[in-house]
């Protein structure tokens with residue numbers, strides 16, 4: 001079972017990344033360090049539904 005998720009930059013609140021994840025392997029909200037083109041640096045991106 002895969003679920004479609006969006007990742008939002010916690011600094012500027014923009015949604016920069018989309019993808020899917022394995023809900024069984026990661027039932028909790030994911031937090032990933034990704035490059036934000038709006039902040040122009042790596043920031044923490046939180047999973048949004």
Ligand SMILES: [Zn+2]
Pocket residue numbers: 009010011012013014036037038039040043
């Ligand atoms: Zn940002």
